[in-house]
Amino acid sequence: MLQYFIRPKCLSHEWQVCLTLHCKDNIPLQIKLPNWVPGSYLIRDFSRHIVDIQATCNDVPKALKQISKNCWETPPESGEWQIYYTVYAYDLSVRGAFLTSERGFFDGACLFLNVGGFEAQPHKVILDELPNGWAVATTMPQTAPNRFQAASYAELIDHPVELGRIETLTFEAGGIPHRIALSGHYQSFNRERLVQDIQKICSSQLEMFSGNAPFKEYLFLLHVGDDIYGGLEHISSTALLADRNSLPSEKMGEEADDAYIQLLGLFSHEYFHAWNVKSIKPEVFVPYRLDSESYTEQLWAFEGITSYYDDLFLVRSGVIRPQQYLELLAKSITRVQQGFGRLKQTLAESSFTAWNKFYKQDENSTNAIVSYYQKGALVALCLDLLLRSRSDGRTSLDDVMRALYRKWCENGQGIPEGQWQVYCREITGLDLDDFFQTALYSTKDLPLVQCLFDAGVALNWLPLPRSHGGGFVMEAAKCEQATDFGAKFKQLEDGIVLTHVLSGGSAEQAALSPKDKIIALNGFACKAFEKQWQSLSVGDIVHIHYFRDGVLHETDLTVQKAKPETAMLSIENQSLLKAWLQAS
Known part of the structure; x- marks a missing residue:
């Protein structure tokens, strides 16, 4: 058995760890830390946070030889080994380690060293010298107070741990006990509503x-703070970050506000992952190989399909109305349509290059890549409706997901590359090869208009200001031609700073670049850009003063019309819409 004795040094944000094990063979041990964490497809080099590492065998100091950035080797010797190491922990995310005098958190992949050849043995965790009043929340099997044990290394790193002052809310769904471990600073909120809504979502799934x-x-594990957001799935738990203002207030009416809907969607998304990616998964993830990238073209099927179902379960469970769901859907469709990267990168390419493109975005990403989350969700939408x-309503994407989960339960095998589409045809008896070719391997537009029409929903493309974002209307909308600046920006007190310049837009044609700071339009200070821009018409020429690298520049910008x-979205047939939104 391997044992990890973990002690917090809160003031220096460090976890002190002592790993002990018995080696009966006179062979060197290889000890390493993962380079990435399942569910987040970026090489994160967790070993860079190891401040120091030392070893003893039979109480005698031994030299460790570092053989790669994340791997050390011991001298060949049998006996009782102790590996002492310290991990710096100040990553406020769902995939790292964090420690202050108020709170501790860690994902096992960034804290627990793996010993080669010992992965299948039980791994025990002992938390020592925790501050007074601190509680521990995790689904790692508990053997005694602050003592836990996992059956293997893979299981060990699949149970994130939250420590500190924790409020626990409980409920049952499907006869299964559920907990919400809430941490952070927050004001009074409607606990009953939060529990009831999450219970409905879980029960529906x-x-x-x-x-x-x-x-x-x-x-x-829900930690709330100031302007934070994120989630990472695990087999029986999930780590969530959310803004404290997204919790449902006591005064919130029957209809949820946007911030709370986003929080519910986060719960729904990570919960669905328990089936889709923690169970059903690509073949290259069986088992996870955490030293280097594991490339797959299938992330659209695991993140995209999950992103389709997360909001769908909000309306299926009754926590939002159909009109609110269509509002969310319209905004998702608009985000994909307004990204020029959809014309340059296929969905399969987006999945495959997640490691160096999606997770390493820059100022040109909106022009170069498409999100396998967002476009993947639209592919799942079209697939479901097709x-x-x-x-004739006899089968749906629900049937495919159930069958894939049954297959996983039977054999525990991942899905080979290109095989997801084959399984879909075998499960449904329908040939959708042309659709998959278009959706996954081309940059052609998806058949959204027809698919939604078949579900009783009209999709209209309008040339509205980019800031509008799309939405739901009671009937088909019309509008006058709007203008488009062709850039994303941040408004400051004395101007705007461009963050993204869009291909072919007004800003690009005026030779503007990301990080340019616009200070004046037609000689007037740029203190309220949106309002100033609204006074312009298509074809107007605007004289712009801006700073680039501390040097003042001028340019003329010709105002372009917004693209449709x-x-x-509007409802055309209530009965068709109802048939789609209910579970099948």
Whole structure:
């Protein structure tokens, strides 16, 4: 058995760890830390946070030889080994380690060293000298107070740990105990509503899979703070970050506000991952190889399909109305349509290059890449609606997901490259090869208009201001031609700073670049750009003063018309819409 004795040094933001194990063979041990964490496809080099590392064997100091950035080797010797190391922990994210005098958190991949050849042995965790009043929240099996044990290394790093002052909310869904471990600073909120809404979402997802869950309990680790957001899935828990103002207030009416809807969507998304990617997964993830990149073209099927279902389960469970769901959907469609990267990168390429493109975005990313989350969700939408339409409502994407989960439960095998589409055809009996070719391997537009029409929803593309974002209207909308600046920016007190310049837009044609600071339009201080821009018409020429690298420049910008890239959805057939939004 391997044992990790973990002690917090809160003031210096460090976890002190002592790893002990018995080696009966006179062979060198290889000890390494993962370079990435499952669910977040970027090489993060967690070993860079190891401040120091030392070793003893049978109480005698031994030299460790570093053989790569994340791997050390011991001398060949049998006996009782102790590996002492310190990890700097100040990463306020769901995929790292964090420690202050108020709170501790760690994802096992960035804290627990892996010993080669010992991965299948039990791994025990002992938390020592925790500050007074601190509680521990995790789904790692507990053997005693602050003592935990996992059956293997893979299981060890699949149980994130939250420590500190924690409020626990509980409920049951499908007969399974669920907990929300809430940490951070927050004001009074409607706890009953939060619990009831999350219970409805979880119950709906469990019902879709006939109550067959890959967990016996489930834990939501929710840390709230100031302007934070994120989530990372695990097999029986998830780590979540959210803005404290997204919690439902006591005064919130029957209809959820936008911030709370976003929070509910985060819960829904990470929970669905328990089936889709923590269970059903690409073949290259079985097992996870955490030293280097694991390339797959299938992330659209795991993040994209999950991103489709996260909002869909909000309306299926009744926590939002159909009109609110269509509002969310319209905004998602608009975000994809307004990104020029959709014309340059296929969805399969987006999945494959996540490691060096999606997770390393820069000022040109909107012009160069497409999100396998966002466009993947639209592909899942079209696929679901095509299956329903071509089968006269007898089959849907729900059936595909259930069958894939059954297959996983039977054999535990991942899905080979290109095989997801084959399984879909085998499960449904429908040939959608042309659709998959267009959706995954080309940059052609998806058949959104027709698919939504078949589900009772009209999609209209309108030339609205980019800031509009799309939405839901009671009936098909019309509008006058709007203008488009062709750039994203941040408004400051004395001007705007460009963050992204869009291909072919007004800003690019005027030779403006990211990081330029515009200080004047037609001689007037740029203190309220949106309002000033609204007074302009298509074809107007605007004289702009801006700073670049501390040097004042001037340029003339010709105002272009907005493209019809804003999605507006309206209901055309209530019965068709109802059939789509209910579980099948």
